[in-house]
Amino acid sequence: MMQIFCIIFVLYFFTPAGGSEVGIVHGTISTPHSRxxxxxxxxxxxxxxxxxxxxxxxxxxxxxxxxxxxxxxxxxxxxxxxxxxxxxxxxxxxxxxxxxxxxxxxxxxxxxxxxxxxxxxxxxxxIELPEKDNEIHANVPCVVAGWGQTGFQEPYSKLLRETTEKTQSSFECKTIWKEHFNNDRMICTTFDKKKGGVCQGDSGGPLICDGKPQGITAYTAQDCSDTRYPHVFTKIQFxxxxxxxxxxxxxxxx
The missing domain is CATH 2.40.10.10 (Trypsin-like serine proteases)
Structure with missing residues (x-):
């Protein structure tokens, strides 16, 4: 049985994205003070x-x-x-x-x-919060940003970095994450390995879709660059x- 994560521990498979290993992997440096x-x-x-x-x-x-x-x-x-x-x-x-x-x-x-x-x-x-009745569709490009580390055993990024991930259907998220994913309270995303995405050090940061924060970075697989496992965000609307x-x-x- 898979262990449940906690920010204090480094566990076998899951890890909270606020740990101390990896952050926005790849991505680009944000325009200063644009966020x-x-x-x-x-x-x-x-x-x-x-x-x-x-x-x-x-x-x-x-x-x-x-x-x-x-x-x-x-x-x-x-x-x-x-x-x-x-x-x-x-x-x-x-x-x-x-x-x-x-x-x-x-x-x-x-x-x-x-x-x-x-x-x-x-x-x-x-930043203005989303409206409660806005539906979150699949395959929407959304921005993620943070100061986390940029690769395994790399130092934190001193500069704010960002990249783009795409929303994935709840059905696909549930199929992959099973009991760990809740359709009502979570959003998950797909990401390109070259463009990168969130990982440890980026927890609490936003998933911004169409200019509104729709999610809060929550958890990933321990290898955050493994594209088989979507990144998961707490759904703000709920x-x-x-x-x-x-x-x-x-x-x-x-």
Whole structure:
């Protein structure tokens, strides 16, 4: 039986995309500050996961990115190895993991309440969430981005990188991932090995389709470049009611 992943452990087959091995493999360097909603989640000044700013005081990310140490959210960054004037470093006031997240695959989503509001400008800007009733079709090209490592045992990318993956039908996702994939709460994608895609270090980052964030990077096969296994994202649309309630101040909601 296949083991369930946790961000703390390196397991045989599955791995959360927020680990420390690989990130946006191949891809291209993003135009500086062209994605002002991107957030680098850091512990002890080291990038661990991605996230997206959805309001001046809230960042959306994956629940498995949470650790026991205090997290710092870095906004307005392109080069995370530099103290760019565009950057805003803000501590997290509260972690709102989905109450049904158990450390496994499902409900892998978290809201971070910032200790102070971000200053919105041309470098830092919130991204609008999708509408609940928008259908996600198969074979749609979507952008993924992050600062993860660029290959096995390679260092993290200091510059934001991005590439394109295509949405895959839920039937195909279910056939491959079986009980680990939930049609209602997840999206999966196919990817070209030369163009690359997400992997460890990119958890919590967005899957952006037609200009809207549709998914949050969740899990992959341990070899993230293995095209037999689609990359899996938490479906944002399903969790819109929960997101809205948490941002309105209701903490223990589902």
């Amino acid at each position: 002002p909603y991107m957030a680098s989640l850091q512990f002890s000044k080291k990038h661990t996961c991605g996230g997206i700013l959805i309001r001046e005081d809230f960042v959306l990310t994956a629940a498995h990115c949470k650790k026991t140490q205090d997290m710092t959210v870095v906004l307005g960054a392109h080069n995370i190895n530099k103290r760019e004037k565009s950057q805003q470093r803000i501590k997290v006031a509260a972690y709102h993991s989905h109450p049904k997240f158990t450390g496994e695959y499902d409900h892998d989503i978290m809201l971070l309440k910032l200790k102070k509001k971000a200053k919105l400008n041309k470098y830092v800007r919130a 969790f819109l009611p929960w997101i809205k309630k948490v941002m309105q101040g209701n903490r223990n909601v589902e």
